[in-house]
Amino acid sequence: MQERLDKMQRRVSEHVLESASLDRDLADRKQQAIVEGASAVLFEKGFHGTSIRDIAAACGMSMGQLYHYISSKDDILYLMHTHTQEIWYQRLMEGGFDQISDPVERLAHALRLSMEFIYENRDLYLFIFTESKHLDREHLRVVLELDDKNVVGFYRGLLADIPGLPLSAEESEVASNLIEFISVFLPLRGWNLDSEKTREHVDFLIEFVFRGLRLELPLGWRAA
Amino acid sequence: MQERLDKMQRRVSEHVLESASLDRDLADRKQQAIVEGASAVLFEKGFHGTSIRDIAAACGMSMGQLYHYISSKDDILYLMHTHTQEIWYQRLMEGGFDQISDPVERLAHALRLSMEFIYENRDLYLFIFTESKHLDREHLRVVLELDDKNVVGFYRGLLADIPGLPLSAEESEVASNLIEFISVFLPLRGWNLDSEKTREHVDFLIEFVFRGLRLELPLGWRAA
Amino acid sequence: MQERLDKMQRRVSEHVLESASLDRDLADRKQQAIVEGASAVLFEKGFHGTSIRDIAAACGMSMGQLYHYISSKDDILYLMHTHTQEIWYQRLMEGGFDQISDPVERLAHALRLSMEFIYENRDLYLFIFTESKHLDREHLRVVLELDDKNVVGFYRGLLADIPGLPLSAEESEVASNLIEFISVFLPLRGWNLDSEKTREHVDFLIEFVFRGLRLELPLGWRAA
Amino acid sequence: MQERLDKMQRRVSEHVLESASLDRDLADRKQQAIVEGASAVLFEKGFHGTSIRDIAAACGMSMGQLYHYISSKDDILYLMHTHTQEIWYQRLMEGGFDQISDPVERLAHALRLSMEFIYENRDLYLFIFTESKHLDREHLRVVLELDDKNVVGFYRGLLADIPGLPLSAEESEVASNLIEFISVFLPLRGWNLDSEKTREHVDFLIEFVFRGLRLELPLGWRAA
DNA sequence: GATGAATGAGGCTTCATTCAT
DNA sequence: AATGAATGAAGCCTCATTCAT
Numbered sequence: 045m046q047e048r049l050d051k052m053q054r055r056v057s058e059h060v061l062e063s064a065s066l067d068r069d070l071a072d073r074k075q076q077a078i079v080e081g082a083s084a085v086l087f088e089k090g091f092h093g094t095s096i097r098d099i100a101a102a103c104g105m106s107m108g109q110l111y112h113y114i115s116s117k118d119d120i121l122y123l124m125h126t127h128t129q130e131i132w133y134q135r136l137m138e139g140g141f142d143q144i145s146d147p148v149e150r151l152a153h154a155l156r157l158s159m160e161f162i163y164e165n166r167d168l169y170l171f172i173f174t175e176s177k178h179l180d181r182e183h184l185r186v187v188l189e190l191d192d193k194n195v196v197g198f199y200r201g202l203l204a205d206i207p208g209l210p211l212s213a214e215e216s217e218v219a220s221n222l223i224e225f226i227s228v229f230l231p232l233r234g235w236n237l238d239s240e241k242t243r244e245h246v247d248f249l250i251e252f253v254f255r256g257l258r259l260e261l262p263l264g265w266r267a268a
Numbered sequence: 269m270q271e272r273l274d275k276m277q278r279r280v281s282e283h284v285l286e287s288a289s290l291d292r293d294l295a296d297r298k299q300q301a302i303v304e305g306a307s308a309v310l311f312e313k314g315f316h317g318t319s320i321r322d323i324a325a326a327c328g329m330s331m332g333q334l335y336h337y338i339s340s341k342d343d344i345l346y347l348m349h350t351h352t353q354e355i356w357y358q359r360l361m362e363g364g365f366d367q368i369s370d371p372v373e374r375l376a377h378a379l380r381l382s383m384e385f386i387y388e389n390r391d392l393y394l395f396i397f398t399e400s401k402h403l404d405r406e407h408l409r410v411v412l413e414l415d416d417k418n419v420v421g422f423y424r425g426l427l428a429d430i431p432g433l434p435l436s437a438e439e440s441e442v443a444s445n446l447i448e449f450i451s452v453f454l455p456l457r458g459w460n461l462d463s464e465k466t467r468e469h470v471d472f473l474i475e476f477v478f479r480g481l482r483l484e485l486p487l488g489w490r491a492a
Numbered sequence: 493m494q495e496r497l498d499k500m501q502r503r504v505s506e507h508v509l510e511s512a513s514l515d516r517d518l519a520d521r522k523q524q525a526i527v528e529g530a531s532a533v534l535f536e537k538g539f540h541g542t543s544i545r546d547i548a549a550a551c552g553m554s555m556g557q558l559y560h561y562i563s564s565k566d567d568i569l570y571l572m573h574t575h576t577q578e579i580w581y582q583r584l585m586e587g588g589f590d591q592i593s594d595p596v597e598r599l600a601h602a603l604r605l606s607m608e609f610i611y612e613n614r615d616l617y618l619f620i621f622t623e624s625k626h627l628d629r630e631h632l633r634v635v636l637e638l639d640d641k642n643v644v645g646f647y648r649g650l651l652a653d654i655p656g657l658p659l660s661a662e663e664s665e666v667a668s669n670l671i672e673f674i675s676v677f678l679p680l681r682g683w684n685l686d687s688e689k690t691r692e693h694v695d696f697l698i699e700f701v702f703r704g705l706r707l708e709l710p711l712g713w714r715a716a
Numbered sequence: 717m718q719e720r721l722d723k724m725q726r727r728v729s730e731h732v733l734e735s736a737s738l739d740r741d742l743a744d745r746k747q748q749a750i751v752e753g754a755s756a757v758l759f760e761k762g763f764h765g766t767s768i769r770d771i772a773a774a775c776g777m778s779m780g781q782l783y784h785y786i787s788s789k790d791d792i793l794y795l796m797h798t799h800t801q802e803i804w805y806q807r808l809m810e811g812g813f814d815q816i817s818d819p820v821e822r823l824a825h826a827l828r829l830s831m832e833f834i835y836e837n838r839d840l841y842l843f844i845f846t847e848s849k850h851l852d853r854e855h856l857r858v859v860l861e862l863d864d865k866n867v868v869g870f871y872r873g874l875l876a877d878i879p880g881l882p883l884s885a886e887e888s889e890v891a892s893n894l895i896e897f898i899s900v901f902l903p904l905r906g907w908n909l910d911s912e913k914t915r916e917h918v919d920f921l922i923e924f925v926f927r928g929l930r931l932e933l934p935l936g937w938r939a940a
Numbered sequence: 941g942a943t944g945a946a947t948g949a950g951g952c953t954t955c956a957t958t959c960a961t
Numbered sequence: 962a963a964t965g966a967a968t969g970a971a972g973c974c975t976c977a978t979t980c981a982t
Contacts, residue, residue: 070966090401092316096952107953108968117952170401177314177398192460214465215472222476225457226446233449236416241438248439252446252480319976324944331978332943341977518945538849540764544973555974556947565973618849625762625846640908662913663920670924673905674898681897684864689886696887700894700928767955772965779957780964789956 087167147205166231371429390455595653614679819877838903
């Protein structure tokens with residue numbers, strides 16, 4: 045598991061910069077700083093509404109410095125995507141998710157952790173999902189690939205571990221993608237909902253998913 | 269029912285142009301032409317990537333003429349949204365949906381019609397959902413309001429009509445929004461899925477939703 | 493003959509702008525204005541040293557206007573080239589060159605007219621010959637093609653008309669290119685020479701070429 | 717003769733660096749390495765299209781190291797010029813040119829050696845001639861001076877050595893410059909010509925020059 | 941009424957050179 | 962001594978909107 049995360053992280057600077065003479069560690073740190081520095085402005089103004097000048101200012105970097113660690117504005121969008129996947133995965137690991145042996149319990153726990161995390165980072169997720177179309181073709185390909193491997197693939201793996209899952213292979217595939225989709229429902233389409241009751245909404249969504257999958261929720265799942 | 273559609277349509281030109289001297293019918297027809305003419309370019313290049321020149325050319329209009337029927341580029345985005353809601357509603361009506369008396373059957377039928385329609389117009393829906401963030405504040409407000417009234421509200425009404433629906437008020441509200449969300453799943457996140465099996469996927473999604481809502485699917489629902 | 497000139501001129505706006513809705517006449521006039529307006533700055537600072545802002549200012553146009561009539565800075569370089577070929581050809585025609593029936597006399601006259609014209613426009617020719625390498629691949633191809641057809645081709649035609657020219661086909665080909673080359677000698681490499689004696693230098697160059705070609709100069713050729 | 721070459725070489729580092737503390741020999745060697753390392757990139761991308769980073773990378777040096785041996789990017793252009801003159805002169809010397817006593821034979825031999833050398837180094841010559849305009853004023857002055865002294869001056873000397881040369885002083889001056897000019901004809905304007913027949917073209921050019929100068933070619937000159 | 945030429949601020953990106961490490 | 966990260970001005974180009982014709 046840990047090795048997958050490492051692979052994921054290492055990919056970041058690989059895909060963004062190729063310059064031979066470059067301190068890779070520094071580059072990674074700076075890219076991290078860019079993502080963190082840029083987030084607030086990007087969430088507020090959107091990707092197209094934010095200029096490179098805005099981003100440089102928000103990161104406390106000069107434009108020139110910025111361009112040492114990215115090679116185009118699109119790279120920032122790309123970094124936002126990989127960053128999102130990384131921190132999502134990290135949260136799952138920190139949540140002790142991988143210490144649960146029962147696969148159904150694991151699914152329930154993963155759903156709750158995921159939805160809570162995504163809700164906490166709702167600005168980020170709203171940004172990611174509405175701006176992903178603006179990635180250029182090559183970056184988009186990589187991001188979708190990573191998503192398929194790491195996020196959808198994660199749920200695919202969870203479902204596959206459940207013995208006697210009453211779904212066909214094709215249904216499982218749809219379900220894996222659908223679960224990811226439903227997990228971002230609150231940031232993407234939750235504006236009509238009472239934000240004081242998020243906890244209840246998450247409970248409902250988890251129940252909804254389990255029923256949809258014809259699974260019984262484990263005992264005491266709400267205690268999570 | 270028909271009166272709701274009328275109200276929806278009438279809103280379009282109201283919000284876009286205020287000039288009293290304009291023939292309202294002509295304006296509506298031209299706006300229709302703009303939306304239809306612009307769609308292909310917009311889907312291909314995205315809203316920011318498409319210039320007013322591109323749109324004028326694609327509509328076979330001069331830029332001047334274009335600006336007689338819209339007052340800013342943003343209006344076009346707004347028109348795309350209202351247009352989408354309109355044709356969605358129209359399809360539902362044409363689908364004979366309002367002649368079904370059993371509320372559960374009506375829900376099943378509405379889901380199928382909706383998902384099929386949305387899949388047929390997947391470029392449009394992808395566009396709408398990824399570009400909605402770029403509406404300016406006022407247009408956005410109106411679009412969300414319309415969506416809440418016409419689309420979410422539509423599902424809200426359907427659920428309310430089901431006697432003994434085993435959901436709390438809060439859960440119903442979440443569910444109405446979630447149903448709309450799931451109905452656009454295929455265009456928004458279906459890229460991993462085999463496009464030859466869309467029919468199966470729609471079936472699965474409908475079953476998923478019904479189970480999620482704790483409802484039994486009506487007999488013969490697949491025949492639809 | 494006149495038809496060749498027309499063809500040449502018409503090519504200019506064809507290659508530079510494709511936009512469907514564009515007054516072709518206006519475009520041609522504006523492009524002419526651009527070439528004429530930009531020349532002085534370009535000669536002084538070179539192509540790379542001159543910014544689009546400089547050029548716009550020198551032409552009395554806004555940058556936006558400039559870009560209605562060109563589609564990139566490179567286009568200006570391209571226009572300079574075609575413009576040069578045009579005015580060179582125009583001068584030859586005005587010089588009554590095509591009313592001379594004896595082919596050898598025609599050559600002598602063409603050489604003198606050419607060299608005089610090129611010397612008068614020495615800044616332009618210096619610019620053209622030293623900056624041509626900076627044309628992008630496609631424009632370069634077109635320019636070389638035009639040069640081969642119109643300028644080198646012109647000399648090729650003159651040589652071909654001379655009965656009993658004591659040169660092989662291969663030698664004629666070299667000679668045609670060499671004549672064009674020598675005709676720009678003064679602007680390109682004349683800085684060591686006394687600019688008061690240009691007339692003499694031209695005479696010498698013409699004699700040099702005729703001797704090189706094993707041709708006798710026609711009687712009274714100096715009077716031209 | 718040798719002393720002229722030495723003087724030429726010594727000038728290089730003199731003009732480029734003034735820092736007294738630098739080992740002159742090391743500096744010369746490094747500058748040599750810079751010219752040789754940078755050539756390929758420069759020919760491919762042109763002077764403006766090549767960044768200092770590109771050059772440093774191509775030379776296998778760090779940017780810092782590069783700036784120890786040059787003081788500005790322009791210096792590199794300057795070094796390319798002096799380098800060109802040096803290797804040209806070197807080739808002439810190696811070609812045994814200075815062992816020929818008959819002045820007309822010497823001219824013929826020099827022309828052939830020159831043209832062959834220039835053709836072999838056509839990328840370099842094309843570069844030199846098209847980029848010389850971008851030298852800053854002071855460097856340009858020096859380069860032109862060196863050219864006048866070493867290259868044109870070389871031909872001037874050869875012509876002066878020919879007894880009974882049927883040219884006036886003014887004509888000789890033009891001729892010296894013209895000979896240099898014609899010797900770079902193939903790289904600069906030879907693109908229309910069949911590159912398989914370069915040998916023939918050189919022969920023709922030499923004959924052309926000799927006839928132009930009213931000189932008889934020495935017996936057996938083709939055997940060279 | 942209809943056209944499309946004109947505006948000009950602002951977008952992204954590059955790069956020669958310096959200098960802290 | 963040697964490195965390459967950092968600077969920031971300046972480069973080319975776009976485009977929503979207006980308005981003279």
